[in-house]
Amino acid sequence: MRLGRIALAAALLAAAPVKAETRDTLTIGLSTFPPSLHPLTGAELVRSYILAMVARPLMAFDPDWKLVCLLCTAVPTFANGLAREIDLGGGKKGVALTIAIQPGATWGDGTPVTAKDVIFTNRVNRHPLSGVVSGEFDRRVVKIEAKDDKTFVLHIDRITFDYNNLAGYRVLPAHLEEKAFAAPQDYAKRSTYETNPAERGLYFGPYRVAEIVAGAHVVLVPNETWFGKKPFFKRIVLRAFENTAALEANLLAGGVDFIPGEGGLTLDQVIALEARHPKRFRYLYKTTTSYSHLDVNLEHPALKDRRVRQALLLAADREAIARQIYAGKVSVAHSSVNPLQWMAAADIRRYEFDPAAAKRLLDEAGWSEMKGGVRHNAEGERLAFTLASVAGIKANELVMTVLAAQWRQVGVDARIRGQPARVFFGDTLQRRKFDGLAFFAWIVSPESVPRTIVHSSMIPAAANGWQGQNFTGYRNPEMDTLIDGIERELDREKRRALWHRYQEIYAQDLPALPMFFGTVGFVMPLWLEGVRPTGHSATSSIWVEEWKAK
């Protein structure tokens, strides 16, 4: 009898529907949960993904890779007169940008978005105690003035080719945040984004945050004060599953409708899912500016020789890796510039798979004596190094295993070393502690200048506070001059020539061994339309009002 009652209760529980949402709700599965939705205190991808739906940046590169205004009305240029050169004294030139805010832009509580908000944001970004992650752009602003409620002028201390690029610049609601900023050292703790993140006055996008359960989900509902196209979905639920197996299971069980390429499954997981369920979802693959590569420690006794680096690339069958591990969804990289970028050069040196040529180069470099299957030089030193990366990323581990095996064929001993992400990025790379090669990827905006990556002033060291991403320790005066030149050159065709030379040197010197240009995989329900991946650092969620159900 008792057993019968228990069985009945279990049956009643099981009979209840798993999912109450209809197609006016879109449930998005993400692999991480943002610690906060404050636009300035962190730059995690998942934070940007959610923020894009509730508060637009001033500008962004759109899916066609064109710089467009989102919160502003027109991108200032010298041609349209909204940008003008200014004299800063002492022979220094700067630029003044006149920017108008969308007339209808209004915070969710009905307060208009005004120049006052921009000026307040600039104050927060510049304050040393405000807790913002990076205020570098705002520190370049020498003066900011409001022309009227909706127009402001930024005076910037330099003229670069991307003088008008305010992509990703986010504005804070002064009417809510000024009070919290009264004690700047406590601002990050007192901010309304932390104390009441569902406050509607924090958001002015197509949606606003209606509910947050930390670590679990965020619920978005249409923002009544949104000035643009009315969004289709009455509710967007963003659920976090920090375990990708659980994320996939929830997709299959119906607890999640859509997994975006940004902050969802890795490419190999999407490929595997498609192989198992080819018809159940729509799979969208988008080539991105994500550049995976092997940073070389140029102080390594063997790897400092360019011939050895070239030989390593010749001995790596990257086409086969792309085909076998990524089902041909990624393309082999020949420099850090992606073919999708306008400045990509087609005539730079390529390293096709050629183990014989690799062996010749290694012989030439003095690594000619084979002992126990590993090359040695005249001093009896082994040609050996470590190949470090983040542990636990299956595709990366496979790539490293294959590379090590291929290099073994030419007598090179590469030992794989996986590390937790915080150790790899926070210590091994940033403190340049890797002995040999480090495998990782980055994603860039459409014309990002790699100053922090190849300029000699950007080699992280104690003396410069470990600033920079030139983890390889690469130094080349011509490269430094080129980087400076690219930044200053406003003429696109002249800049193209500089970019061409950059790619030539990069392919010749190989401070890093180019591997692949990445692809992200979106898993979408068959009924979802309008999602347009950008392929660069701007998330597809910026254009959320274009999304609809069939």
Add this chain to the structure above:
Amino acid sequence: MMRFVVVRAFESLVVLALMSFVVYALIGLMPGDPIDIMLAGDPNMTPEDRERLRQLFGLHLPIWERYGNWLVAAIGGDFGFSRTFNRPVLEVMAPNLGRTALLMMSSFVLSVAIAIPLGLAAAVRQRRLADYGINLFCFAGKSVPPFWLALMLILVFAVELNWFPAGGIETVGASGIVDRVRHLALPVACLTLLNLASVARLMRAEAIGALRQDYVRTARAKGLAERRVIWGHAMRNALNPVVTVIALEFGTLFSGALITETVFAYPGMGKMIYDAILGNDYNLALIGLLFATLLVLVGNLAADLGYAALDPRISYR
């Protein structure tokens, strides 16, 4: 008895204080400063930004000084702010604690409620089919990796049968007790299966020993009903070591909750501590780990008190 409890409480405080230092130092010794991680991810961060943030988060101070500051504040009731969430630690922890407590207590009660009768049943039916079946079940429960079991439960009951949700704590917009219970079902089942095995095995072994004792033979000779012999005499005497294991298992349950919470995307304490350690969120990780320590200490104390309650020969002075 009271004296014993007071002395043990004092000892627990000392252990907690020592643990707080050990945990603080261990997190501090881990390579990878949180600001360096930010620096690696944001090329626009300048050395000034780095120094400014280090000062803001107090990371420029030596670790012992940081710990000292924390300890003084903690004694005054201020456990600090979470660096990643920008909220007071207790405020961040409270909802997670509630959810984990619910998960752990449900699993704990369920695993004990199932394991004791199961162990007893196996003992009574020693070397019979039921005994072999229960043994097999317990061995499987003990040897199966928690991660795998959790995934299997999801695949079978969420993906294939669609009986229960695959993860999370509630269906957004469909709140209610039934919905919460449905979300708890699989994580609780997973944790229960993992924990009942050792208790059931021990219960079986102790009950077999007890059933051979003279007092059981005497009880049977007196003509007592078999049910009364087993439950009233054998089980009560077999329970003493089992209580110890149950109390100690309570701490283990917490570590099992970490894996369960991760796979079922259940935002609880285990996952919070894990994220806090990875994110170098000292205050949050510290309080979370101290809480886990406290749980083990309380479990030990409960075991000691349980002894006295179950065995009149034992008393504490």
